[in-house]
Amino acid sequence: MNKKTDLSISYRKKLLKPIKRAVVKVGSGVLTAKNGLNRRVISALTNDICGLRKKGIEIILVSSGAIASGLKITGLTKRPVSISQQQAIAAVGQSSLMMAYENAFGRHGQKVAQILITRDDLNHRSRYLNARNTIFTLLSWKIIPIINENDTVVVDEIKFGDNDNLSAMVTNMTESHLLINLTDIDGLFDRDPRTHKDARLINVVEKVNREIMSYAGSIPGFLGTGGMAGKIKAVHKATLGGVPAIIANGRKQGILREIFTGREEGTLFLPQDITLPCRKHWIAFTKSSKGEIIIDSGAGEALKKRGKSLLPSGIKEVRGKFSLGDSVILLNENNQELAVGMVNYNSGDIKKIMGLKSTEIESRLGYKHDDEVIHRDNLVITDGMNDGDDVCLLRE
Numbered sequence: 001m002n003k004k005t006d007l008s009i010s011y012r013k014k015l016l017k018p019i020k021r022a023v024v025k026v027g028s029g030v031l032t033a034k035n036g037l038n039r040r041v042i043s044a045l046t047n048d049i050c051g052l053r054k055k056g057i058e059i060i061l062v063s064s065g066a067i068a069s070g071l072k073i074t075g076l077t078k079r080p081v082s083i084s085q086q087q088a089i090a091a092v093g094q095s096s097l098m099m100a101y102e103n104a105f106g107r108h109g110q111k112v113a114q115i116l117i118t119r120d121d122l123n124h125r126s127r128y129l130n131a132r133n134t135i136f137t138l139l140s141w142k143i144i145p146i147i148n149e150n151d152t153v154v155v156d157e158i159k160f161g162d163n164d165n166l167s168a169m170v171t172n173m174t175e176s177h178l179l180i181n182l183t184d185i186d187g188l189f190d191r192d193p194r195t196h197k198d199a200r201l202i203n204v205v206e207k208v209n210r211e212i213m214s215y216a217g218s219i220p221g222f223l224g225t226g227g228m229a230g231k232i233k234a235v236h237k238a239t240l241g242g243v244p245a246i247i248a249n250g251r252k253q254g255i256l257r258e259i260f261t262g263r264e265e266g267t268l269f270l271p272q273d274i275t276l277p278c279r280k281h282w283i284a285f286t287k288s289s290k291g292e293i294i295i296d297s298g299a300g301e302a303l304k305k306r307g308k309s310l311l312p313s314g315i316k317e318v319r320g321k322f323s324l325g326d327s328v329i330l331l332n333e334n335n336q337e338l339a340v341g342m343v344n345y346n347s348g349d350i351k352k353i354m355g356l357k358s359t360e361i362e363s364r365l366g367y368k369h370d371d372e373v374i375h376r377d378n379l380v381i382t383d384g385m386n387d388g389d390d391v392c393l394l395r396e
Ligand code: GLU
Pocket: 027, 028, 063, 064, 065, 066, 067, 068, 148, 149, 151, 161, 162, 163, 164, 224, 225, 226
């Protein structure tokens, strides 16, 4: 089927029909109005979500709005610069956000649960799996998980970046079949619709490339923390897990219901051909990378074409300080990203063994964990996940 030309309602319908679990991300711009939380929007979204639940579709909400809501409650007109004040505002706003959801869902007899996480939680496999098990348990109890970043404890270095990014990670973590990102614009336009009357809404994106990113760049400013570019990077990550994603207008009454009928709402991002199993997706896009390893062309070929592991002999340079088990980016000698993987040795020891044969590891270090610096099972080839050399689109 020609995906590009077949944009009909029946195509979307077919794509959406098997979906039984979806992540819905709602941005601060959608949830807040002049005087604080926008109860009308919250009530409309809640109606839609309860309708979907009745049809047997599980929904996991990723909701922003804590800081925006906290600002109104504390009477501040703009976001303070001080971290502790921002964290305090999030603490104020998060409880009012949850209260608004509890009230709105409560009218339908629907229970909800609050989950606050940090990037650091998802970096550790065991904590990641704990969060996942909690969400699965809630879903099995027919309770809707409402997730936000734990803004009261994070500082910039350990932030997800934005909730767009968090929602992509949650989609993979929960093995959801669809990611919907609700924002305050109808979707991705080819230029800024505020200043260009002829701006065209892109209905479907087969693959994120430079052209698509350039459209995002033309719409700066008003879309919350990550802007449109952040949203596209995030949905792209989700599509690399083999699921479709939709960016749509969360202020439109009945938007979720309409999306699930197959109506052409928002911009649909198609699932990618290269799809990663959950754990590999986690290595590539959830776990933060702590450094870089430059490898020679022979090693690059062996990884890409022959499915091999990374041995010390192919390593040319080690950048950054990292520990055993950390995730690092592998680059070729032209600094282009080839892969991401979890290392079996720390950065200091890799520097000592680079260029050597695996049989020489023990005599050089006085111990040997493994023959490989990165085992194939812990390696993800990222080269080719974007058009041309645009792999960097995937990185924060
Ligand atoms: N976690 C933040 C909040 O609830 C929002 C971050 C974001 O929108 O990206 O206010």
